[in-house]
Amino acid sequence: MFKFIFDSDTWQEIYGGIRKNKTRTIITIIGVLWGIFLLVVLLGAARGMENNFKKAFGDFATNSLVVWTNRTDKPFKGFQKGRRIQLKTRDVEVLKEEFKGRLKYIVPRCQTSSLIINGFKSGDFQVSGDYPVLDKVQKKNLIYGRFLNKNDINNKAKVVVIEEEIYKQLFEKNEYPINQYLIINNVNYKLVGVYKSGAIDFDGDTAYIPFTTFQQVYNRGNSIDWMMITADEGVDIEQFELDIQLTLKNLHKVDPEDNKAFGGINLAVQIGKFTGFLTGMQFLTWFVGIATLIAGVFAIGNILLITVKERTKEIGIRRALGATPREIRQQVILESVFLTTIAGMLGIVFGGLVLYIIDSAFGSGPDPTLLNPTVNIPIVLIAFTILIVLGTSIGLIPAYMATMIKPIEALREE
Amino acid sequence: MIRIEGLHKSYPIGKDSLHVLKGLDLHIKEGEFVSIMGSSGSGKSTLLNIVGLLDEHDVGNYYLNGQLIEKLNEKKAAVLRNKFLGFVFQSFNLISYKTAVENVALPLYYKGVGRKERLKTALEYLEKVELGPWAEHLPNELSGGQKQRVAIARALVTVPKVILADEPTGALDSTTTDSVMDLLKGINDEGMTVFVITHEEEVAEQTDRIVRLKDGVIISDELTESGKAKAKQYV
Ligand SMILES: Nc1ncnc2c1ncn2[C@@H]1O[C@H](COP(=O)(O)OP(=O)(O)O)[C@@H](O)[C@H]1O
Ligand SMILES: [Mg+2]
Numbered sequence: 001m002f003k004f005i006f007d008s009d010t011w012q013e014i015y016g017g018i019r020k021n022k023t024r025t026i027i028t029i030i031g032v033l034w035g036i037f038l039l040v041v042l043l044g045a046a047r048g049m050e051n052n053f054k055k056a057f058g059d060f061a062t063n064s065l066v067v068w069t070n071r072t073d074k075p076f077k078g079f080q081k082g083r084r085i086q087l088k089t090r091d092v093e094v095l096k097e098e099f100k101g102r103l104k105y106i107v108p109r110c111q112t113s114s115l116i117i118n119g120f121k122s123g124d125f126q127v128s129g130d131y132p133v134l135d136k137v138q139k140k141n142l143i144y145g146r147f148l149n150k151n152d153i154n155n156k157a158k159v160v161v162i163e164e165e166i167y168k169q170l171f172e173k174n175e176y177p178i179n180q181y182l183i184i185n186n187v188n189y190k191l192v193g194v195y196k197s198g199a200i201d202f203d204g205d206t207a208y209i210p211f212t213t214f215q216q217v218y219n220r221g222n223s224i225d226w227m228m229i230t231a232d233e234g235v236d237i238e239q240f241e242l243d244i245q246l247t248l249k250n251l252h253k254v255d256p257e258d259n260k261a262f263g264g265i266n267l268a269v270q271i272g273k274f275t276g277f278l279t280g281m282q283f284l285t286w287f288v289g290i291a292t293l294i295a296g297v298f299a300i301g302n303i304l305l306i307t308v309k310e311r312t313k314e315i316g317i318r319r320a321l322g323a324t325p326r327e328i329r330q331q332v333i334l335e336s337v338f339l340t341t342i343a344g345m346l347g348i349v350f351g352g353l354v355l356y357i358i359d360s361a362f363g364s365g366p367d368p369t370l371l372n373p374t375v376n377i378p379i380v381l382i383a384f385t386i387l388i389v390l391g392t393s394i395g396l397i398p399a400y401m402a403t404m405i406k407p408i409e410a411l412r413e414e
Numbered sequence: 415m416i417r418i419e420g421l422h423k424s425y426p427i428g429k430d431s432l433h434v435l436k437g438l439d440l441h442i443k444e445g446e447f448v449s450i451m452g453s454s455g456s457g458k459s460t461l462l463n464i465v466g467l468l469d470e471h472d473v474g475n476y477y478l479n480g481q482l483i484e485k486l487n488e489k490k491a492a493v494l495r496n497k498f499l500g501f502v503f504q505s506f507n508l509i510s511y512k513t514a515v516e517n518v519a520l521p522l523y524y525k526g527v528g529r530k531e532r533l534k535t536a537l538e539y540l541e542k543v544e545l546g547p548w549a550e551h552l553p554n555e556l557s558g559g560q561k562q563r564v565a566i567a568r569a570l571v572t573v574p575k576v577i578l579a580d581e582p583t584g585a586l587d588s589t590t591t592d593s594v595m596d597l598l599k600g601i602n603d604e605g606m607t608v609f610v611i612t613h614e615e616e617v618a619e620q621t622d623r624i625v626r627l628k629d630g631v632i633i634s635d636e637l638t639e640s641g642k643a644k645a646k647q648y649v
Contacts, residue, residue, distance in 0.1 A: 012529065020511035317507045320468060321568070322496025322524040324489045403488075408468045411507065 014335050017311075024303045025339065031296035032343035032387065033350065039289025039383055040351025045358070046282045053274060055198075061105070061137050061230045063237050063268045066202065067244065068226035073260035077253050085252050085261050087224040095229070098247055102240060105230040107134050110214050110223070116162075116207060117183040118170040125166050126206045127184060129214020137230050138202070143167075145178045145193035152192075152210040159213075160184065161193035163205040184209070187217055202228075237268040289383070294390065297340060301394035304336055308398045308405075315402055316410020325403035332402050336395025337388060344387040348380055415576060415607045416442040416465060421474035423460055434460045436630040437474070442609065444575070447602040447641075449610045449618040452627035458611045459580055461627070465609065466499055466578045467491045479575055496524055500569030502579035506561040508553040508568075515540055515549040518568045525572055539567040543597060559590030566597055576607040583617055595620045 018025050069085040092108045110129040115122055134140070135147045143164060152159050160182055162170075171177050181188050189209060197205065214220065231240045245262050248254075254261045308315070315328055423435040434457040442448050452458050463469035464476065467486065476483045479498055486494070500521075501507075508517045519536035527535070540549050543563040545556075553561055562582060569577050579598065583591040595617060602608045602622075610621060618624045622641030626634040637645060 013523070016511055016516075313507070314509055317509060318520070318524070319492065320466070320495065320501050320507075321521040322492050322572070324492040324524075326489065327524065406468075408463050411468070411503065 010331070010334065013331060014338055017331070017335055018339070021307055021310075024307060028296075028300040028303050028339050029343040029346065031299040032293065032340050033296075033347040035289065035293035035296040036344045036347030036383055036387065037351045037354075038292050039285070040348055040380070041354050041358075042285035042289055043282070043379055044351070044355040046278065046285050048358070049281070050278050053278065062271050063233070063235065064137055064228060064230040065237070065241050065244070065267060066226065066228050066265045067248070068263045070260055070263055072254055072258055074255040074258045076255040076258070079253060085254065087227065087248075089222045089224060091248060091251055092224070092227065094251060095244065095247060099240075099244070102232055102235050103229060104232045105133050105137050105228075107131055107137055107228040108211065108224040109134075109227055110211065110218070110220055110225045111203075111206075112218060114185045114207075116166065116170065118180070121170045123166070123169050125162075126204060127214070128203060128206045128208050129211040129218075129220075130208050131211050134208070134228070137228050139198075140193075140195040141198070143194045143196055144176070145191070147193055147195070148208055148210055153212050156212045156216055157210055158187060158189045159192045159210065160189040161195060161208040162191065163207070164194060164196045165205040166207060167194045182207075185217065231268075237266060241266050290386065293383070293387065296343070297387070297390040297394050300336060300339055300343075300391065301397055304332060304395060304398040305401060308332060308402045311402075312405050312410045315405050316407045319405075319407035320411060328402050329399040332399035333392060333395040336398070337391040340387050340391030340394075341384075344384055348384070415444040415446070415479060416440070416609070417475075417477040418465075419475040421461075421464070421476065422472050423457075423464060423469075424472060434630050435464075435471070438630075438632055440625065440632065440635075442607060444607055445602070445605050447599070447608045447610075447622040448625060449612055449621040449623070450625050450627055451612060451615075451618050453613060456627045457630045458613075458627055462578055462580050462609070462611050465576075466501060467495050492524075496521060496572060498575045500572065500574040500577045502562070502565050502569050502577065502582045504581040504584040506553070506558075506565045506585075508561055508564060510553055513550050513552055514545060514556065514564045517553070517564055518571050521568060521572045536567070536571055539571045540564070542570070543567045557590070558586050559593060562586060562590070562594050563597060566594070566601075570601065570606075574606070576609060577601060579608070579610045581611055581613070583612065583614065588616075591617065 067087075069087055072079070072081055072083045072085065075081045087108070089108060092106055095103065095106055107130065112127055113124055114127045116125050116127075130148060131153060132148045132150060140147050140161070142161075144167075145161070147161055148159070151157065162177075162182075167177055170182065171180075177191050177194055180191050182191055183189075184207065197203065209217075215222075229244060231237055241264065245264070246256060248262055249256055249258065252261070315323075318328060319325075418438055418440040421435055421438040421440075422433070424431040424433040426432075438461065450458050450461065460469070464471045465478075467478070467483065468491075470486070478494070495501075508514075509520070512520070515533060515536045518539055519532040522532040522535060537546065537549055540546055543566055545560060545563055545567070548556060548560060548564075553564070556564065562585075566577075566582075569579075577598070582598070583594055586594060591614075598608050598610065599620065608621075610617070612618050619638055620640075621638060622644055623635070623637050625632055
């Protein structure tokens with residue numbers, strides 16, 4: 001069998017057979033080519049979406065949640081309904097203590113909007129009082145300098161880290177901003193860092209100052225606007241969210257059944273939903289691609305079957321000249337495999353080419369729709385293996401038909 | 415070379431069966447040049463197909479080169495065909511997308527001969543039938559007589575024991591008929607057994623022995639003039 005495959009004469013025969021039947025060769029090739037092309041392109045596009053998604057959420061610790069407060073919806077322990085709930089720094093301490101082992105980071109946050117001035121340039125921007133740990137929950141990609149640190153917090157330092165957009169508005173192009181002073185709300189801050197916000201960011205274009213500085217400058221006392229909490233790896237994030245809220249309700253004397261008083265977003269759940277969607281898309285892609293492939297391969301089988309009938313006479317002649325049924329069968333199967341393989345390779349090449357074009361058209365720029373739409377080698381290899389297996393098995397039917405042809409019947413004159 | 419004893423063959427047609435060969439006895443020795451005569455439908459091709467291992471007989475014995483032929487599977491039949499038999503057909507049966515030399519080389523492919531040697535041998539045989547210059551032509555670029563000569567070269571290329579020709583001149587005019595018959599005669603002179611089916615008297619007369627078939631039985635089996643002459647030589 002191997003001798004047969006590697007025998008140049010075998011291929012000579014197959015080449016002859018294929019060259020003779022140009023139309024059917026082209027049609028079959030197009031069938032399979034289309035299937036594998038679809039598979040490659042769809043998988044590539046799905047991959048591109050996934051990459052894009054990963055990049056968007058990549059800066060987040062994904063098992064995080066956000067908690068904020070509203071008014072109560074139920075009267076409780078003598079309090080009227082509609083009471084405004086205010087988060088306090090004490091809540092942070094209690095949560096840290098009670099959720100030891102489950103809670104990884106907790107970030108209390110205060111935000112306001114202020115006029116920021118640098119010489120003759122100025123603009124209104126969001127100012128946020130934060131702890132250095134914010135950088136752990138939502139990575140800050142720094143262009144210049146550093147993010148806030150522990151000393152800034154302890155010293156209530158007048159330092160600020162700004163977003164690239166703010167930098168662009170307040171500074172000359174390529175101007176080195178570090179250690180320059182900005183005036184925010186009539187207070188001088190030394191600029192220590194410039195960062196670039198990701199595609200998805202809760203803060204947008206924000207100027208970060210130390211949390212302690214913010215409390216003092218804006219007279220916030222112990223109040224917090226909202227907080228971000230990251231759970232440890234392996235923690236059931238939905239249960240975790242419920243437990244946190246329950247603790248907070250307890251602290252603020254809110255009815256445990258009150259679902260309005262505390263609001264929140266569970267990032268992990270949101271991401272889970274989208275990941276599920278992506279998985280679904282990939283599954284669909286495989287499904288569609290393989291279905292098309294199978295259709296293409298069936299077309300090959302069908303056309304081979306027709307050609308076997310067309311070539312009845314030729315097969316009869318070969319048999320009369322001494323071809324064994326096995327030799328005839330091998331030739332038909334090998335033709336099938338050869339056609340599917342060639343078509344498959346062309347499909348992969350064209351698919352790759354289209355992905356390349358898509359990549360250069362939509363894959364780059366500041367806000368790409370599809371990031372790096374590529375198909376990895378294992379997937380291509382899997383598709384290829386499927387192709388060869390299908391090509392062989394579908395070739396079996398016409399091959400069997402070919403051996404059923406009796407030489408005399410094929411050669412009968414009338 | 416070929417020995418047939420009490421050979422019967424019938425074809426099933428629906429529920430009935432058509433009894434085509436009704437007890438044939440025939441012995442063809444090595445080196446003979448025999449023709450089978452008979453009207454259309456008399457069972458000539460059926461006989462040749464059985465002799466050529468393309469079909470199986472129902473009753474009787476058939477010895478090819480001393481070997482009793484029975485219960486052959488397709489593979490064994492293919493090997494025997496390739497080794498002992500060369501076929502020439504009325505409608506040439508060349509493979510249309512192969513050149514003359516490739517057609518001639520095909521039996522050698524199934525014999526397992528390498529490509530180079532195959533093409534070299536094929537070319538020698540094409541030259542033998544005076545078609546050397548036409549080696550690279552496709553069958554549809556050749557005349558009927560040329561096609562049949564290519565087919566004869568293809569039958570000869572494996573150096574078989576027997577050439578089986580089913581109405582080899584049936585599709586040819588009289589001039590080319592003569593050249594094809596001359597070719598077969600020449601092959602026979604070299605010692606090969608040649609077995610020709612025909613329904614043309616002139617063709618049959620060019621062989622050494624004529625077997626007449628009618629309604630599935632042999633009605634006569636005689637030597638021709640040339641056959642008698644040869645027989646005398648050997649006595
Ligand atoms: N495969 C077959 N099935 C049924 N009938 C057949 C088959 N082959 C030949 N015949 C019949 O057998 C008879 C003899 O055919 P054949 O040997 O081809 O005659 P010839 O070659 O002498 O013209 C004819 O009547 C033909 O129709
Ligand atoms: Mg006939």
